[in-house]
Amino acid sequence: ETGVTQSPTHLIKTRGQQVTLRCSSQSGHNTVSWYQQALGQGPQFIFQYYREEENGRGNFPPRFSGLQFPNYSSELNVNALELDDSALYLCASSTGAGPSSYEQYFGPGTRLTVT
Amino acid sequence: AQSVSQHNHHVILSEAASLELGCNYSYGGTVNLFWYVQYPGQHLQLLLKYFSGDPLVKGIKGFEAEFIKSKFSFNLRKPSVQWSDTAEYFCAVNARNTGKLIFGQGTTLQVKP
Numbered sequence: 541e542t543g544v545t546q547s548p549t550h551l552i553k554t555r556g557q558q559v560t561l562r563c564s565s566q567s568g569h570n571t572v573s574w575y576q577q578a579l580g581q582g583p584q585f586i587f588q589y590y591r592e593e594e595n596g597r598g599n600f601p602p603r604f605s606g607l608q609f610p611n612y613s614s615e616l617n618v619n620a621l622e623l624d625d626s627a628l629y630l631c632a633s634s635t636g637a638g639p640s641s642y643e644q645y646f647g648p649g650t651r652l653t654v655t
Numbered sequence: 656a657q658s659v660s661q662h663n664h665h666v667i668l669s670e671a672a673s674l675e676l677g678c679n680y681s682y683g684g685t686v687n688l689f690w691y692v693q694y695p696g697q698h699l700q701l702l703l704k705y706f707s708g709d710p711l712v713k714g715i716k717g718f719e720a721e722f723i724k725s726k727f728s729f730n731l732r733k734p735s736v737q738w739s740d741t742a743e744y745f746c747a748v749n750a751r752n753t754g755k756l757i758f759g760q761g762t763t764l765q766v767k768p
Contacts, residue, residue, distance in 0.1 A: 544698075565737060573754060582659075582745050582758030591696050624675065634754070642687045642706070642749055646659075646699040 544633050544647035552653045553621050561616040561650045563631030571595070572614040573644060574606060575630040583630055589614055618652075626654045657682045659748050661759035668736050669767050676731040678746030683753050688729040689747040689756065690720055699745070705729065716740070738768045 545564045553559050565572050571590045575583035589608035603619040608634035612633070618625055628651050632644035661747040662677035680686065703714025710722040720731045729746060746759040 571754065571758065573756070575756075580760070583749075583756070585755035585757070588754045590754070598755060611686045632699075632756075637744075640744075642751070643704060644753070645701070646691075648698040 544631055544645055546629075546631050546647040546650050548650060549648070550651045550653075553654065555621055555623060555654055557621050558617065558619045559621060559652060561618075561629050561631075561652070563614045563616070563633075563647060565569070565614070565631075565633035566645050569633035569635055570612050571634045572608055572612065572635045573634070574614070574616045575632065576600075576625075577628040577630055577649070579591045579627070586616070621654045623654050626652060628652075657748060657750060657757045659746055659757050659759035661744075661746055661762050663762045664760070665763045665765070667765045667767065670738055671735045672737045672762070672766075674731070674733040674740070675748075676744055676764070678729045678731065678759060680727050680729070680746075680748040680757070682727075682748065682750055685751045686748050687751060688720075688722055689749075690714065690718070690729070690731050691745045691747060691758075693743045693745070693761075695742065702731070702744070735764050736764075736765050740764060741766045 547562045573588040574586040577583040587597040591607045595613045605617045608614045622624045628649040631647045634644045658681045672702045688705040691699045692702045705712045705722045713719045744762045747756040
């Protein structure tokens with residue numbers, strides 16, 4: 541069974557630039573959620589995708605957007621990067637159906653640094 | 656709005672000591688409850704979960720947690736910690752009609768050998 545994978549591992553961007561982060565869900569999972577984890581904090585929910593549609597969004601501005609593909613992999617795009625966007629971005633996958641849908645499996649994350 | 660509060664930010668214990676990490680949440684409806692662990696250099700892993708039924712749940716590596724509905728609490732316990740339990744622990748909640756997890760800010764556990 542392949543776990544959740546994310547790329548890249550680390551990324552350094554300049555304020556104002558755009559970034560795309562990628563996630564492959566665990567085998568058999570059709571739901572992907574994205575979280576932002578600032579240093580010393582717990583992860584904060586950005587949004588979730590289920591069967592290629594956005595299925596819930598946290599308190600993040602529209603410059604945070606996402607996509608899910610037919611193979612259930614996903615992208616997180618952030619436009620007009622700000623210094624406060626520096627964080628660990630986590631992707632989590634789940635089955636999307638039944639009680640097990642609430643059990644999310646996390647990838648290793650992408651560390652984004654905005655300078 | 657839902658929120659999760661973890662009372663202890665940094666806990667230092669000696670090996671074989673007992674552990675209890677507090678977690679309280681605010682939400683009036685039906686919830687699912689989780690504890691995740693993040694070992695140094697590793698990704699978040701599910702330690703245990705509560706969906707329904709017996710409020711005392713057992714997880715991996717000897718951890719257990721008790722859901723007390725009247726107190727909105729889901730405290731994590733382990734009778735005897737090991738040096739390998741050194742990690743960051745996160746309590747998380749989700750309401751059953753949403754897919755998002757609300758995390759506490761985490762507790763760093765340091766176990767001295």
